[in-house]
Amino acid sequence: MSDLSYESVSSGFREAIRKQFSAEQFHYLPETGSTNDDLLDRIRRKKARHLDLVVTDLQHQGRGRRGDRWEAPSGRNLLFSLALKLEEPKAIWCRLPHLAAFVLGKVVESVLTISGKIQAKWPNDLLFDEKKLAGILVETVLVPEPYAVVGIGLNVNVRATEFPEELRAIATSIYELEKCESSRSFLLSEIISGFVSLYPNMLTNFDEVREWLHSRSVLSGRDIEVVTAEGTVRGIGAGLGEDGELIVNQGDHGNKSILSAERVLFR
Known part of the structure; x- marks a missing residue:
């Protein structure tokens, strides 16, 4: 039986959170193709x-930001999507993936007892010791109303031996870091509370989010290669811009700001 239910997730809610997130807003599926697709359809x-x-406990057709597959053993990880109604101004909507990383990263850091801190790999991954711990995919829909769907896959209780062999050197989980199982319902409760408390205000008051990500950026000061729709950009990671865009120092060619990328490699 799954540990994911509204009762288990909401048991630790403050009253202010409970008023904004009711049982009618919680949709659990034992398995599905993609939680993002399910929510976009709704x-x-x-x-x-x-x-x-x-x-869901099991996702068969989950995808990453470039369409990469995201799949995990049933019941091991936290796989969910959250609908956020988008508000004006449109110019700050691009900050939402970074706010999602901030909310998720702070929750994960709050449960880790080992030394070290979460690393942020722009634009959509959270790492620990340069191994992927979580991925974020934000998709938007404008009709009938503007919404963002924030899809999150967090490696919670998956064991290293359960990762595909080609991922074992580059992925990790809370279980592998802590050497014990963690409560998915507690983690989800904390993440929901974070979004309810911080969205949309921190899209406008973005400095704390940007500073948190900048201080944890795995790309800062590194040789990086950024593949975009317009071509490949190479240089040194030089932090984040006002809206969370990646700044790449290209030496004599100056700095280049990148809002979106298909792939980011670092050395």
């Missing part, structure tokens, strides 16, 4: 509202 059919959540 939004398009006018069956969703702000803070609706779809969570």
Whole structure:
């Protein structure tokens, strides 16, 4: 039986959080193709509202930001999507993936007892010791109303031996870091509380988010290669811009700001 239920997730909610996130907004599926697809479909059919959540134990067709597959053993990891109603101004919507990383990263850091801190790999991964711990995919829909769907895959209780062999050297989980299992319902509760408390205000008051990400950036000061739709950019990671865009120092060619990328490699 899954440990993911509204009762288990909401048991630690403050009253202010409970008022904004009710049982009707919690949608648990034992398995599904993609929680992002499920939630986008609900939004398009006018069956969703702000803070609706779809969570599953097993995802067959999950994807990363470039369409990469994301799949985990049933019940091991935290796989969910959250609907956020988008508000004006549109110019700051691009900050949402970074706010999601901030919320998720702070929750994970709060449960880790080992030394070290989460690393942020722009634009959508969280790492620990340069191994992937979580991925974030934000997708938007404008009709019938503007919404963002924040999809998160967090490696919680998966063992190293359960990763595909080609991922074992580059991926990790909270279990592998702590050497014990963690409560997925508690983690989800804390993440929901973070979004309810911080969205949308911290899209406008973005300095704390940007500083948190900058201080944990795995790309800063590193040789990086950024593959974009316009071509490949090479240089030294030089932090984040006002909206969370990646700054690449290209030496004599100056700095280049990148808002979106298909792939980021670092050495």
